[in-house]
Amino acid sequence: MPIKVASVAANFTRDLEQNYTLIAEILDEAREAGCSLVAFPEASIGGYLSSLGNHGDTLKNTTRSLPPAVTLDGPEIARVQELAGDMVVAIGFCELAHDADGEEVRYNAAVCLDGDHIYGSYRKVHQPLGENMSYSAGENYHAFDTPVGRIGLQICYDKAFPEAARMLALDGAEIIISMSAWPAARTATAENLQEDRWTYRHNQFDIARALDNQVFWMASNQAGTFGSLRYVGNAKVIDPGGNILANTYLDAGLAIAEIDPDETFRAMRAGMFHLRDRRPDVYGPVALAGTGEGTEHVNGWRELSHA
Template sequence: MSTLRMAAVAAEFGRDLEEDFAIAERLVKQAREDGVRLLALPEACLGGYLLSLDGYADHDAGPPALALDGPEIRRLIALARDMVVIAGYCEDGGDGTRYNSVVCVTGDGVLGNHRKVHQPLSEDASYSSGDRFHAFDTPAGRIGMMICYDKAFPESARALALDGAEIGVVVSAWPGARTNPSADLAEDRWKRRFDLFDRARALENQIVWLSANQAGTFGTLRFVGSAKVVDPGGEILADTGVEPGLAIAELDVARALETARRSMGHLRDRRPRTYTYDTGEAVTA
C-alpha cells in the first residue's frame, strides 16, 4: 500500500508579497514536518485577492502581476523542494493581460498552471479568463486544478476527471454571503455552498479532492476558510472549519479510486450521446 499525505490550507494573505512568502514558508515548514507531500495554498495567496467583488477600490491597484517564469515563482519552487506545492497568484499574461491563476511546483520546477475560467460578479474587470481545464502528472499523482467559482460548474471537474485526474485541487478566495450574512460564519449560506460543491465534485467524479481557501478578512470580504480533504465517496476526511489551519489527511489514492469505482463507476457508466442541449449539441463532458 502506498499512501499520500496531503494538506489543504485555510489562511489569510494580503498585498504584501514578503509577508505572503513568510506565511507560505511557515505553512510549508509545518506541512513538511508533518510528512505532507502535497500541499494546496489558497487562491491569490501571492499578492492577495480583490478588495471587493464590485471592482477595484479607488485606492487599490489590485494584486501584483507575476510572470510564470519570474522570480516569485522561482522562489516558490525553492520553497517547495521535495514537496508538491500549489499556490494561487495573479499571472502576468503579457500585453497587459492579467489572469487569476494557480501554479503547481516542486523543487524541480513548474509542473502545471491553470487560469481561472469562470469569473463571478465583476471579477472580469480585473482579470482575463482562462479557456481550458487539463490534468497533469506530478510525483503526488495526476492532478487537475481549478479556482474558486470554477467548482460551481460540474463540467470543470468532469473535464479534469476525464483527463485522468486522480486528485482535484481547488484553491479559493470564497467569501461569506454578500447579503444577509450570518453572524456565525459557520452557519453562513455561502459556506454551506462551498462545502456542498467540494463534496459533490469529489463524489460525482469519484476522485480525491483538496480544497484550500482564504481565511480572515480582506477589504470588504470575509472568507469562510473551510479548507478540506474529501475522499472519492464525498466524505470529508479533514476540515479546518472557518478558522485558519491545515486540513491534513493520508490516503492510498489508487486504492481509494478503485474501491469507489468498483461497482458504480460514474465515469465508466456515462452515456454522453444522451446529454444534449435543445440545439441537439452533445455534451461530451
C-alpha cells in the same frame, strides 16, 4: 501508495514578504507532518481583490487595489519553488501575460510545482461578480502528472460548474485541487459564518464534485478578512465517496489527511464507476444550451422535457 496531503486556510495580503514568510511557515508545518502535497489558496501571492461587484475597486486597466501581476518564469514563482523543496505545492497568484496584440493581460491563475519542476498551471475560467473587470478568463482544463499522482486545478467559482471538474476527471485527474478566496455572503450574513449560506455552498460544492467524479478533492481557501471580504476558510480534504477527511472550518490552519488513490479507486470503482457509466450520447443539450449552436435541437429538447 498512501501519501499525506494538506489543504491550507490562511490570510494573504498585498505584502509579498509577509506572504512568503507565511508560505514558509506553512510548508515547514506540512513537512513536519510528513505531507507530500500542499494546496494553498487562490491569490496566495499578493492577495485577492479587496471587493467584488460594483464597489469601485475592480476596474479593468487600473492598478488600484489589484494584486501584483507576476510571470510563471519570474522570481516570485521561483521563490515558492525554493520553499517547496521536495514537496509538491499548488498555489494561486495573479499571472501577467500578453495577448495576440502584445497587450498586457492579467489572469487569476494557479501553478503546481516543486523545487525542480513546474508540473502545470491554470487560468481561471469562470468569473463571478465582476471579476472580469480585473482579470481575463482562461479557456481550458487539463490534468498533469506529478510525483504524487495526476492532478487537476480549479479556482473558486469553477467548483459551481460540474462540467469543469468532469473535464479534469475525464483527463485522468486523481486529485482535484480547488483553491479559493471564497467569502461569506455580502447581504444577510449569518452571525456564525459556519452557518452562512455562502459557506454552505462552498462546502456542498466540494462534497458534490468529489462524489460526482469519484476523485480526491482538496479545497483550500483564504481565511480572515481582506478589504470588504470576510473569508469562510473551511479548507478540507474529501475522499471519492464524498466523505470529509479533514477540515479547518473557519480557522486558519492545515487540513491534513492520509490518502491512497490507487487502493481507494480499486475498491470504489470496481462497482459503481461514474466515469464509465456516463451516457455522453444523450448530453448534447447540456453543452449546446446558450451557445447559439444547435438551438433548434436544444429548444426541442426543452419542449419535450417539459411536455
